[in-house]
Amino acid sequence: MKKRIILTFISTLxxxxxxxxxxxxxxxxxxxxxxxxxxxxxSVEDITALEGENYETYDSIYxxxxxxxxxxxxxxxxMIKYMFDDQERLCNISWAYTGSEEEEVMNIYNSVCQExxxxxxxxxxxxxxxxxCKMWVEKNETIMANAVITDDTKVxxxxxxxxxxxxxxxx
Numbered sequence: 001m002k003k004r005i006i007l008t009f010i011s012t013l014x015x016x017x018x019x020x021x022x023x024x025x026x027x028x029x030x031x032x033x034x035x036x037x038x039x040x041x042x043s044v045e046d047i048t049a050l051e052g053e054n055y056e057t058y059d060s061i062y063x064x065x066x067x068x069x070x071x072x073x074x075x076x077x078x079m080i081k082y083m084f085d086d087q088e089r090l091c092n093i094s095w096a097y098t099g100s101e102e103e104e105v106m107n108i109y110n111s112v113c114q115e116x117x118x119x120x121x122x123x124x125x126x127x128x129x130x131x132x133c134k135m136w137v138e139k140n141e142t143i144m145a146n147a148v149i150t151d152d153t154k155v156x157x158x159x160x161x162x163x164x165x166x167x168x169x170x171x
Contacts, residue, residue: 036050062084
């Protein structure tokens with residue numbers, strides 16, 4: 001139950017920079033996501049062929065289904081999420097980590113941001129109390145790393161959003 005609450009909380013954070021429109025489904029729309037090899041034209045079948053049949057699902061913020069898998073990234077055990085819209089088009093690929101200590105989660109958040117900065121530069125920072133956020137706007141996608149640190153929740157996520165659902169100017 002706590003896992004579902006955390007997933008819902010993180011998904012809600014994505015709403016601030018994503019829309020509810022359809023997602024791209026063209027072969028000319030690759031993603032640079034470092035924790036998977038799929039592109040924005042991947043289908044549910046492509047995801048299950050890559051990641052396997054051992055997944056959980058819940059409603060996505062794009063009116064479709066989210067498929068979640070356990071997945072290691074940067075040596076940390078976390079969860080990868082593939083969010084589809086109501087037309088079964090891939091809109092968002094995220095990796096999330098939940099911890100028990102603030103320092104632990106912030107160290108992973110900082111490592112994820114450093115890896116993204118190698119590819120995309122410094123990015124825009126938009127931090128708040130208990131909420132840390134860094135964003136990179138690229139042609140085919142918007143990348144957003146965020147961490148939420150409260151007494152009850154210590155979680156971070158990096159999300160790759162299709163340019164079609166990002167409310168950013170992806171030029």
